[in-house]
Amino acid sequence: MIKRDIAIIGAGPAGMAAAAQAAGLGLSVTVLDEQPYAGGQIYRDVDRASSMRGKILGPDYTGGTRLTEGLRKSGVDHIAGAVVWAIEDGFRISYSRDGRGAQLMADRILLATGALERPMPIPGWTLPGVMTAGAGQILLKQSGVVAQGAVLVGAGPLIYLIAAQMVRAGTPPAAMIETQTRGDMIRALRHVGGALRGWRYMAKGLKMLAEIKLAKVPRYTGATQIAIEGEDKAEAVTFAHKGSRQRISCETVFLHHGVVPNTQAARSLGISHSWDEVQACFGPVLDEWGQSDVERVYIAGDGAGIGGAKAAEYAGRLAALKMAEGSNRLSAPERDRKAAPLQRAMQRELAARPFLDAAYPPYRAAVRPADSTIICRCEEVTAGDIRGYAEIGCLGPNQTKAFGRAGMGPCQGRYCGLTVTALLADANGQSPDETGYYRIRAPLKPVTLGELAAMDEATKDAAE
């Protein structure tokens, strides 16, 4: 079986930057990534898409080719299309690729598994035609596919980015139904100092808003009571705005109210997580290098806490420096000298976050949904079901599985976990930390018997 100094899970900005840095310091590295091309979700398919639709996607996206090029030049073994489904002590990583199972050994692991869209359970969110805003972006980046007459719903900078890109593509959204309020903006002004230090992001935001305004896209801010109507597919979005009921017909709805760390792999390794009040999500407990409380396992990028693509890149490099020092490729003073500029850049990068987190908080009615709203998409469990389980003694997320299968479908809780924690915490008068989260176990993704049977012979022998 192949044995590496470092295995990196995820070829987004954190994974790519870490791989190049670590390889440059003499470490042997393999990067495992689910997608056919490097880039992660933020730079998805950037090598192909930049030449075709770079103008629509903008320089922040096309700039990702710097990282994909760095990964290629580093000579690092990048295994594309590899779906990791188990990480065991030692470390032994099991993954599937092209219908075959395979394994890899590594001394150290960097989890660079990025973010997921924050679940946004509102009435009708399971209907065909309703997607995440991230999905809308992925369609555009990877496939050059844009939705005509789509409605954007939620809050956050990504809403403006995708709206501006849709305008540039000649298919502006039919409307933007935004959940942030004037009060949120007033509260956010406390953090205006940070916002000014992160002025480049603010300037970009204003430019996008100007593009959206010029295209005359209707914006409804402070929207409440949002629901998606439709029988077999999305037909309209209804909502309350300034005291009146609105209805906008559409076939496509893109939802977004922030992204949250994808903690599945980290949790499967038993890494401690704690509730982040500001970002309203769980994040892994890490030191300043991204080292977790499981020895020799590191986490960098949005999977460690939401900071965006540039911060992910710096965090990936910082983790690589620490791993290089840990395997005696670098002295501690050298490590610190190389880390200093990265740490400064990271601080600059994160300066605008507190402002953005306060200005665009999660949509309240989707954090604590109405009883009739489905919260577990896979098993079709409603918020009322979860509250009902709490009434008859359900204390934690793992028990909800026994009560009604919430979190037991194929997505393994990725799109209901945070909602279940919030509902149980409320019902039982506990904090999210006290309530906890689903226990995540391997396989992290479904694996077929065929994939196991086809596991490389060499790998199997070594596994005996």
Added chain:
Amino acid sequence: MKTASPFLELESGRPVDVTWDGTTFSLPDGANLAAALLASGVEVFRHTPVSGAPRAPFCMMGACFDCLIEIDGVVRQACMLEVTEGLVLMRPHEGEAHDDQT
């Protein structure tokens, strides 16, 4: 075959034939399968095993499993696959993906 779709393709790749629920579709070779089906006007990818409700791609990044389809007898995520010539695709058999009856 191409039906009305709210999704517009900005570029067109070399078309290859695949069948979806018995109907032949011309999709761009090498394209993301879920995206190509959406752009061809496929609205419902599957029905849930619990209530039979219709579903279609939601996350496009392999996390939500709402785009499950059956391909060569195996239920897989359309958003994690590429279009290749001659694919035989169908809606997954309703009820079989669920394990609580067994």
